[in-house]
Amino acid sequence: MKNKLREVLSVNNLKKSFILHNQNSFELPVFYNISFSLSKGECLVLSGSSGTGKSTLLRSIYGNYLTHLGEINIYHNQSWINLVGAPPHLILDVRKQTLGYVSQFLRVIPRISTLDLVAEPLLSRGETEVNSINRAKDILKKLAIPENLWNLPPATFSGGEQQRVNIAITFVRDFPILLLDEPTASLDTKNKQAVIDLIKNAKDKGTAIIGIFHDQSVRDSVGTTIFNIEEAKKAA
Ligand SMILES: Nc1ncnc2c1ncn2[C@@H]1O[C@H](COP(=O)(O)OP(=O)(O)OP(=O)(O)O)[C@@H](O)[C@H]1O
Numbered sequence: 206m207k208n209k210l211r212e213v214l215s216v217n218n219l220k221k222s223f224i225l226h227n228q229n230s231f232e233l234p235v236f237y238n239i240s241f242s243l244s245k246g247e248c249l250v251l252s253g254s255s256g257t258g259k260s261t262l263l264r265s266i267y268g269n270y271l272t273h274l275g276e277i278n279i280y281h282n283q284s285w286i287n288l289v290g291a292p293p294h295l296i297l298d299v300r301k302q303t304l305g306y307v308s309q310f311l312r313v314i315p316r317i318s319t320l321d322l323v324a325e326p327l328l329s330r331g332e333t334e335v336n337s338i339n340r341a342k343d344i345l346k347k348l349a350i351p352e353n354l355w356n357l358p359p360a361t362f363s364g365g366e367q368q369r370v371n372i373a374i375t376f377v378r379d380f381p382i383l384l385l386d387e388p389t390a391s392l393d394t395k396n397k398q399a400v401i402d403l404i405k406n407a408k409d410k411g412t413a414i415i416g417i418f419h420d421q422s423v424r425d426s427v428g429t430t431i432f433n434i435e436e437a438k439k440a441a
Protein backbone atom coordinates (compact mmCIF):
# COMPACT_ATOMS: atom_id res chain seq x y z
CA MET A 206 0.00 0.00 0.00
CA LYS A 207 1.59 3.23 -1.08
CA ASN A 208 1.74 6.29 1.06
CA LYS A 209 -0.26 8.94 -0.80
CA LEU A 210 1.63 11.71 0.94
CA ARG A 211 4.86 10.56 -0.66
CA GLU A 212 3.40 10.25 -4.15
CA VAL A 213 4.94 12.60 -6.74
CA LEU A 214 3.69 11.29 -10.08
CA SER A 215 0.76 9.27 -11.32
CA VAL A 216 -0.02 8.13 -14.83
CA ASN A 217 -3.64 7.21 -15.50
CA ASN A 218 -4.88 5.30 -18.49
CA LEU A 219 -2.30 6.85 -20.79
CA LYS A 220 -2.42 6.10 -24.50
CA LYS A 221 0.05 7.01 -27.21
CA SER A 222 -0.06 6.42 -30.93
CA PHE A 223 1.96 7.99 -33.72
CA ILE A 224 0.22 9.36 -36.78
CA LEU A 225 2.48 8.69 -39.75
CA HIS A 226 1.75 11.60 -42.08
CA ASN A 227 3.90 10.24 -44.88
CA GLN A 228 1.92 6.95 -44.75
CA ASN A 229 -1.57 8.28 -45.45
CA SER A 230 -1.94 9.34 -41.78
CA PHE A 231 -1.61 5.70 -40.68
CA GLU A 232 -2.08 5.40 -36.92
CA LEU A 233 0.61 3.34 -35.17
CA PRO A 234 -0.56 2.47 -31.64
CA VAL A 235 2.37 2.22 -29.22
CA PHE A 236 0.81 1.79 -25.77
CA TYR A 237 -2.52 2.16 -23.99
CA ASN A 238 -3.98 1.37 -20.58
CA ILE A 239 -0.83 2.60 -18.83
CA SER A 240 -1.46 3.40 -15.17
CA PHE A 241 1.02 3.56 -12.30
CA SER A 242 2.09 5.84 -9.52
CA LEU A 243 5.50 6.82 -8.25
CA SER A 244 6.56 7.89 -4.77
CA LYS A 245 9.58 9.61 -3.28
CA GLY A 246 12.63 7.34 -3.08
CA GLU A 247 11.09 4.77 -5.42
CA CYS A 248 12.77 3.49 -8.59
CA LEU A 249 10.23 2.08 -11.02
CA VAL A 250 11.83 -0.02 -13.74
CA LEU A 251 10.06 -0.01 -17.12
CA SER A 252 10.30 -3.39 -18.76
CA GLY A 253 9.05 -4.99 -21.95
CA SER A 254 10.74 -6.23 -25.09
CA SER A 255 12.35 -3.97 -27.67
CA GLY A 256 9.84 -1.75 -29.46
CA THR A 257 7.10 -1.99 -26.80
CA GLY A 258 7.25 1.74 -26.12
CA LYS A 259 9.47 2.20 -23.06
CA SER A 260 11.41 5.16 -24.48
CA THR A 261 8.21 6.58 -25.96
CA LEU A 262 6.60 6.48 -22.50
CA LEU A 263 9.53 8.38 -20.94
CA ARG A 264 9.50 10.95 -23.75
CA SER A 265 5.74 11.35 -23.36
CA ILE A 266 6.12 12.03 -19.63
CA TYR A 267 8.89 14.55 -20.39
CA GLY A 268 6.62 16.26 -22.90
CA ASN A 269 8.71 15.49 -26.00
CA TYR A 270 5.75 13.59 -27.43
CA LEU A 271 2.15 14.73 -27.21
CA THR A 272 -0.37 12.36 -25.69
CA HIS A 273 -4.09 12.89 -26.02
CA LEU A 274 -5.76 10.29 -23.87
CA GLY A 275 -5.14 9.80 -20.17
CA GLU A 276 -3.38 11.79 -17.49
CA ILE A 277 0.19 12.44 -16.36
CA ASN A 278 -0.22 14.04 -12.96
CA ILE A 279 2.90 15.49 -11.41
CA TYR A 280 3.54 17.19 -8.09
CA HIS A 281 5.14 20.48 -9.07
CA ASN A 282 5.62 23.62 -6.99
CA GLN A 283 3.52 22.26 -4.13
CA SER A 284 0.52 21.36 -6.26
CA TRP A 285 -0.66 18.69 -8.66
CA ILE A 286 -0.87 19.42 -12.38
CA ASN A 287 -1.77 17.30 -15.39
CA LEU A 288 0.90 17.44 -18.10
CA VAL A 289 -1.42 16.06 -20.80
CA GLY A 290 -2.54 19.15 -22.66
CA ALA A 291 -0.44 21.48 -20.47
CA PRO A 292 0.81 24.66 -22.17
CA PRO A 293 4.49 24.67 -23.28
CA HIS A 294 5.58 27.28 -20.69
CA LEU A 295 4.32 25.04 -17.89
CA ILE A 296 6.13 22.00 -19.31
CA LEU A 297 9.35 24.06 -19.48
CA ASP A 298 8.88 25.15 -15.87
CA VAL A 299 8.36 21.52 -14.79
CA ARG A 300 11.59 20.56 -16.62
CA LYS A 301 13.46 23.36 -14.94
CA GLN A 302 12.36 22.61 -11.39
CA THR A 303 10.89 19.15 -11.03
CA LEU A 304 11.65 16.69 -13.79
CA GLY A 305 15.09 15.66 -15.07
CA TYR A 306 15.66 13.39 -18.05
CA VAL A 307 18.74 11.49 -19.12
CA SER A 308 18.46 10.34 -22.70
CA GLN A 309 20.80 7.75 -24.08
CA PHE A 310 22.68 10.29 -26.16
CA LEU A 311 24.20 13.66 -25.36
CA ARG A 312 22.68 16.55 -27.21
CA VAL A 313 25.99 17.99 -28.25
CA ILE A 314 26.40 21.69 -27.66
CA PRO A 315 29.34 22.97 -29.68
CA ARG A 316 32.17 25.04 -28.25
CA ILE A 317 31.06 25.01 -24.61
CA SER A 318 33.54 23.34 -22.28
CA THR A 319 32.45 20.23 -20.40
CA LEU A 320 32.97 21.95 -17.06
CA ASP A 321 30.76 24.91 -18.07
CA LEU A 322 28.10 22.57 -19.46
CA VAL A 323 27.89 20.68 -16.16
CA ALA A 324 28.02 23.84 -14.01
CA GLU A 325 25.35 25.65 -16.04
CA PRO A 326 22.24 24.02 -14.46
CA LEU A 327 23.45 25.22 -11.05
CA LEU A 328 24.37 28.74 -12.22
CA SER A 329 20.97 29.15 -13.84
CA ARG A 330 19.35 28.28 -10.51
CA GLY A 331 21.24 31.08 -8.79
CA GLU A 332 24.17 29.12 -7.28
CA THR A 333 27.43 31.07 -7.01
CA GLU A 334 30.04 30.48 -9.67
CA VAL A 335 32.52 28.97 -7.20
CA ASN A 336 29.97 26.49 -5.83
CA SER A 337 28.73 25.58 -9.27
CA ILE A 338 32.21 24.92 -10.63
CA ASN A 339 33.22 22.94 -7.53
CA ARG A 340 30.14 20.72 -7.69
CA ALA A 341 30.65 20.23 -11.43
CA LYS A 342 34.27 19.15 -10.79
CA ASP A 343 33.13 16.82 -8.05
CA ILE A 344 30.62 14.95 -10.22
CA LEU A 345 32.99 14.81 -13.21
CA LYS A 346 35.54 13.18 -10.88
CA LYS A 347 32.96 10.70 -9.59
CA LEU A 348 32.16 9.77 -13.18
CA ALA A 349 35.88 9.42 -14.01
CA ILE A 350 35.99 12.03 -16.78
CA PRO A 351 39.74 12.74 -17.07
CA GLU A 352 40.68 16.24 -15.89
CA ASN A 353 42.49 17.04 -19.13
CA LEU A 354 39.11 16.84 -20.92
CA TRP A 355 37.20 19.23 -18.65
CA ASN A 356 38.06 22.34 -20.65
CA LEU A 357 37.11 20.75 -23.97
CA PRO A 358 33.62 20.59 -25.49
CA PRO A 359 32.34 16.98 -25.34
CA ALA A 360 31.67 16.80 -29.10
CA THR A 361 34.78 14.70 -29.75
CA PHE A 362 34.51 12.50 -26.63
CA SER A 363 33.98 8.74 -26.82
CA GLY A 364 30.41 7.37 -26.61
CA GLY A 365 30.86 6.35 -22.99
CA GLU A 366 32.44 9.71 -22.03
CA GLN A 367 29.58 11.61 -23.68
CA GLN A 368 27.08 9.45 -21.84
CA ARG A 369 28.77 10.20 -18.52
CA VAL A 370 28.79 13.96 -19.27
CA ASN A 371 25.09 13.64 -20.04
CA ILE A 372 24.52 11.97 -16.67
CA ALA A 373 26.63 14.62 -14.90
CA ILE A 374 24.53 17.47 -16.38
CA THR A 375 21.38 15.98 -14.83
CA PHE A 376 22.76 14.58 -11.56
CA VAL A 377 24.76 17.71 -10.64
CA ARG A 378 21.52 19.06 -9.15
CA ASP A 379 18.76 17.41 -7.16
CA PHE A 380 15.63 16.89 -9.21
CA PRO A 381 12.57 15.57 -7.33
CA ILE A 382 11.81 13.21 -10.24
CA LEU A 383 14.20 11.64 -12.76
CA LEU A 384 13.56 9.79 -16.01
CA LEU A 385 16.51 7.63 -17.08
CA ASP A 386 16.66 5.95 -20.49
CA GLU A 387 19.40 3.31 -20.37
CA PRO A 388 21.91 5.53 -18.58
CA THR A 389 24.49 2.73 -18.32
CA ALA A 390 24.12 1.29 -21.82
CA SER A 391 27.65 1.92 -23.11
CA LEU A 392 29.58 1.91 -19.84
CA ASP A 393 32.13 -0.54 -18.48
CA THR A 394 31.70 -2.20 -15.08
CA LYS A 395 33.54 0.49 -13.09
CA ASN A 396 31.66 3.40 -14.67
CA LYS A 397 28.38 1.49 -14.40
CA GLN A 398 29.01 1.22 -10.69
CA ALA A 399 29.62 5.00 -10.45
CA VAL A 400 26.22 5.62 -12.06
CA ILE A 401 24.55 3.04 -9.79
CA ASP A 402 26.02 4.91 -6.81
CA LEU A 403 24.64 8.24 -8.07
CA ILE A 404 21.19 6.69 -8.55
CA LYS A 405 21.23 5.12 -5.07
CA ASN A 406 22.33 8.40 -3.56
CA ALA A 407 19.52 10.28 -5.32
CA LYS A 408 16.98 7.69 -4.10
CA ASP A 409 18.23 8.02 -0.54
CA LYS A 410 17.63 11.78 -0.78
CA GLY A 411 14.03 11.08 -1.86
CA THR A 412 14.28 11.42 -5.63
CA ALA A 413 11.65 9.37 -7.45
CA ILE A 414 12.95 7.61 -10.54
CA ILE A 415 11.51 5.92 -13.61
CA GLY A 416 14.24 4.01 -15.43
CA ILE A 417 14.88 1.75 -18.37
CA PHE A 418 17.81 -0.55 -17.60
CA HIS A 419 18.55 -3.49 -19.86
CA ASP A 420 21.30 -4.64 -17.55
CA GLN A 421 19.88 -7.04 -14.95
CA SER A 422 22.59 -6.18 -12.42
CA VAL A 423 21.65 -2.48 -12.59
CA ARG A 424 17.94 -3.34 -12.17
CA ASP A 425 18.73 -5.51 -9.17
CA SER A 426 20.80 -2.81 -7.49
CA VAL A 427 18.48 0.17 -7.94
CA GLY A 428 14.97 -1.03 -8.86
CA THR A 429 12.18 -1.09 -6.31
CA THR A 430 9.17 -1.78 -8.58
CA ILE A 431 8.78 -3.27 -12.05
CA PHE A 432 6.22 -2.03 -14.56
CA ASN A 433 5.83 -4.18 -17.66
CA ILE A 434 4.26 -2.34 -20.60
CA GLU A 435 3.28 -5.55 -22.45
CA GLU A 436 1.39 -6.89 -19.44
CA ALA A 437 -0.43 -3.56 -19.07
CA LYS A 438 -1.54 -3.79 -22.71
CA LYS A 439 -2.73 -7.39 -22.26
CA ALA A 440 -4.78 -6.40 -19.24
CA ALA A 441 -6.70 -3.81 -21.29
N1 LIG B 1 8.88 9.47 -33.51
C1 LIG B 1 8.31 8.30 -33.86
N2 LIG B 1 7.50 8.24 -34.95
C2 LIG B 1 6.92 7.08 -35.31
N3 LIG B 1 7.05 5.92 -34.63
C3 LIG B 1 7.84 5.94 -33.54
C4 LIG B 1 8.51 7.11 -33.10
N4 LIG B 1 9.22 6.81 -31.98
C5 LIG B 1 9.00 5.51 -31.74
N5 LIG B 1 8.17 4.98 -32.67
C6 LIG B 1 7.70 3.59 -32.69
O1 LIG B 1 7.14 3.28 -31.42
C7 LIG B 1 7.48 1.95 -31.02
C8 LIG B 1 8.12 1.97 -29.65
O2 LIG B 1 9.41 2.56 -29.74
P1 LIG B 1 10.31 2.81 -28.45
O3 LIG B 1 11.55 3.46 -28.90
O4 LIG B 1 9.49 3.51 -27.43
O5 LIG B 1 10.57 1.30 -27.95
P2 LIG B 1 11.43 0.78 -26.73
O6 LIG B 1 10.54 -0.08 -25.88
O7 LIG B 1 12.13 1.91 -26.06
O8 LIG B 1 12.48 -0.19 -27.46
P3 LIG B 1 14.05 -0.48 -27.17
O9 LIG B 1 14.08 -1.44 -26.00
O10 LIG B 1 14.51 -1.12 -28.43
O11 LIG B 1 14.74 0.83 -26.88
C9 LIG B 1 8.35 1.38 -32.12
O12 LIG B 1 7.56 0.53 -32.92
C10 LIG B 1 8.83 2.59 -32.89
O13 LIG B 1 9.00 2.29 -34.25
Ligand SMILES: [Mg+2]
Nearest residue numbers: 259260261417
Ligand atom coordinates in the same frame (compact mmCIF):
# COMPACT_ATOMS: atom_id res chain seq x y z
MG1 LIG C 1 14.16 2.50 -25.92
